[in-house]
Amino acid sequence: MTGRRTLARGAASIVGAGCTEFSRRAGRTELQLACESITAALDDAGMAAADVDGIVSYTVDPVEETELVRSVGFEEINFSARIPYGGGGSVGVLQHAAAAVASGAAEVVVAYRAIRARSGASRFGSAKTAPSPTSGHSGTTAMQWCMPFGVLTPASWMALNSVRYMHEFGVESADFGRAVVQLREYAATNPAAWGYQNPITLDEHQESRWIVEPCIHLLDCCQETDGSVALVITGSQRAADLPHTPVRIGTASTAGLFEQEIASDHYRPDLSVMDGTVALGRRLFEDAGFSRDDIDVALIYDAFSPILLMQLEGLGFCGFGEAKDFIADGSLALDGSLPTNTNGGLIGEGYIHGLNLVLEAVRQLRGTAVNQVADARTAVISASRTGAILTLD
Amino acid sequence: MAADAPIRPSPTVTDDSAVFWDAAAECRLVAQRCAGCGRLRHPPRPMCPACSSLEVEIAELSGQGTLYSYAILHHPQHPAFEYPVIAALVDLEEGVRLLSCLTDVSKDDVRIGMPVHAHFVPTADGPLIPVFRPSEDL
Ligand SMILES: [Zn+2]
Numbered sequence: 001m002t003g004r005r006t007l008a009r010g011a012a013s014i015v016g017a018g019c020t021e022f023s024r025r026a027g028r029t030e031l032q033l034a035c036e037s038i039t040a041a042l043d044d045a046g047m048a049a050a051d052v053d054g055i056v057s058y059t060v061d062p063v064e065e066t067e068l069v070r071s072v073g074f075e076e077i078n079f080s081a082r083i084p085y086g087g088g089g090s091v092g093v094l095q096h097a098a099a100a101v102a103s104g105a106a107e108v109v110v111a112y113r114a115i116r117a118r119s120g121a122s123r124f125g126s127a128k129t130a131p132s133p134t135s136g137h138s139g140t141t142a143m144q145w146c147m148p149f150g151v152l153t154p155a156s157w158m159a160l161n162s163v164r165y166m167h168e169f170g171v172e173s174a175d176f177g178r179a180v181v182q183l184r185e186y187a188a189t190n191p192a193a194w195g196y197q198n199p200i201t202l203d204e205h206q207e208s209r210w211i212v213e214p215c216i217h218l219l220d221c222c223q224e225t226d227g228s229v230a231l232v233i234t235g236s237q238r239a240a241d242l243p244h245t246p247v248r249i250g251t252a253s254t255a256g257l258f259e260q261e262i263a264s265d266h267y268r269p270d271l272s273v274m275d276g277t278v279a280l281g282r283r284l285f286e287d288a289g290f291s292r293d294d295i296d297v298a299l300i301y302d303a304f305s306p307i308l309l310m311q312l313e314g315l316g317f318c319g320f321g322e323a324k325d326f327i328a329d330g331s332l333a334l335d336g337s338l339p340t341n342t343n344g345g346l347i348g349e350g351y352i353h354g355l356n357l358v359l360e361a362v363r364q365l366r367g368t369a370v371n372q373v374a375d376a377r378t379a380v381i382s383a384s385r386t387g388a389i390l391t392l393d
Numbered sequence: 394m395a396a397d398a399p400i401r402p403s404p405t406v407t408d409d410s411a412v413f414w415d416a417a418a419e420c421r422l423v424a425q426r427c428a429g430c431g432r433l434r435h436p437p438r439p440m441c442p443a444c445s446s447l448e449v450e451i452a453e454l455s456g457q458g459t460l461y462s463y464a465i466l467h468h469p470q471h472p473a474f475e476y477p478v479i480a481a482l483v484d485l486e487e488g489v490r491l492l493s494c495l496t497d498v499s500k501d502d503v504r505i506g507m508p509v510h511a512h513f514v515p516t517a518d519g520p521l522i523p524v525f526r527p528s529e530d531l
Contacts, residue, residue, distance in 0.1 A: 150494055
């Protein structure tokens with residue numbers, strides 16, 4: 001590789017954001033959920049369906065483009081893309097949307113995810129013994145090496161990395177618990193959150209049953225959720241004429257390393273470090289020319305609490321093995337050095353497969369978050385192997 | 394084993410993965426070895442990532458390794474397995490890593506770095522697969 005190419009800085013902006021309610025039983029299809037969140041996002045942007053010429057989602061999203069187009073009433077789609085890597089790819093929708101806009105492939109792109117992780121045909125965290133039917137394009141081919149041994153769930157895949165991390169750095173379950181207590185404190189004041197008005201103590205965390213010993217108690221897990229989130233992205237010039245202050249995509253990137261998998265990421269030499277996230281941090285900060293000191297708020301993919309700590313380290317906000325001390329010092333709180341997952345995260349708010357973290361970043365930069373960081377101008381979003389920096393500047 | 398005892402599902406065998414599972418069915422633990430550069434690799438794949446050779450040999454592995462990491466799985470429970478399942482990442486002495494599980498050990502005695510060795514257990518449709526137990530128990 002010669003030089004480090006990055007996305008054209010700030011060429012595209014998020015101009016609309018919308019969502020459905022987050023629940024445990026939506027009572028309607030993913031297609032309908034997507035229609036509702038997209039319509040809300042377009043209303044928010046002051047746009048109509050006819051303005052949209054690009055759509056982006058995840059490979060694992062069940063909503064078909066053709067059905068979405070004929071329901072929402074898009075007239076002509078000139079660009080579509082789907083991002084692999086499951087939730088790890090969630091922020092990749094911003095990279096693809098921004099690249100499409102910057103290149104001229106599309107002018108207005110809608111990014112969406114619709115999910116019934118709780119009430120759908122198969123609960124997201126349930127034990128499955130065959131690779132999912134979406135196998136070939138969702139990155140689950142590797143899971144054939146897990147299933148015959150009883151390693152059947154996202155928690156079990158990630159736990160093998162988490163236990164090595166604990167071993168290497170002397171991290172204990174209570175260290176994860178302190179992060180969860182903070183997330184639940186944020187969720188307790190967020191009416192959209194599963195954990196609204198229901199904070200927890202560290203003792204309650206420690207007493208919750210083991211999902212995977214010695215790293216994942218029940219309260220370390222995100223909440224399987226039904227709902228949808230949608231975002232509208234367009235060029236920053238056009239964005240200036242729209243109702244809301246544009247939230248610029250300062251940079252967005254993907255880092256996929258040799259032998260890296262998704263949740264079942266077991267073949268890199270040192271599993272105590274999320275080195276895909278180390279590469280992502282280099283892409284977002286050093287390569288794109290942003291400073292960690294400029295970050296006012298962080299949104300970090302927390303399907304399970306151990307990966308929150310490991311990403312804080314991988315992104316370079318603290319040293320390897322030091323996230324436990326960083327968190328114990330109160331860094332993740334509103335008055336801390338790095339307010340993080342201020343909506344409660346996927347653990348406290350709900351699991352729209354990561355896209356609700358992008359929604360929260362937009363709210364923070366617009367100044368409309370329920371747990372608002374004062375004068376927030378720059379946010380980082382990490383889904384471990386895809387990420388972005390959003391900024392008002 | 395009682396007729397209604399849990400029995401793990403058979404592996405999903407593809408053209409790319411058959412080299413591993415077919416050997417396991419004969420109580421052999423193998424990895425691919427590149428015929429071009431000699432590099433061992435697991436999981437199996439059609440091309441050597443180091444030299445692009447498509448030629449492979451089969452390397453017989455000793456089954457001896459050390460426990461790189463583990464996870465004691467309590468929930469959710471699938472009827473095909475006995476719980477807790479002790480999931481394991483084993484670094485084999487030849488230099489490849491294998492995901493498997495541990496048998497014949499109490500969960501409280503599992504330690505990262507412990508020597509383990511492979512043995513073979515049946516699956517629902519008959520084929521054997523490699524699992525590991527502590528070497529001290531030999
Ligand atoms: Zn080779």
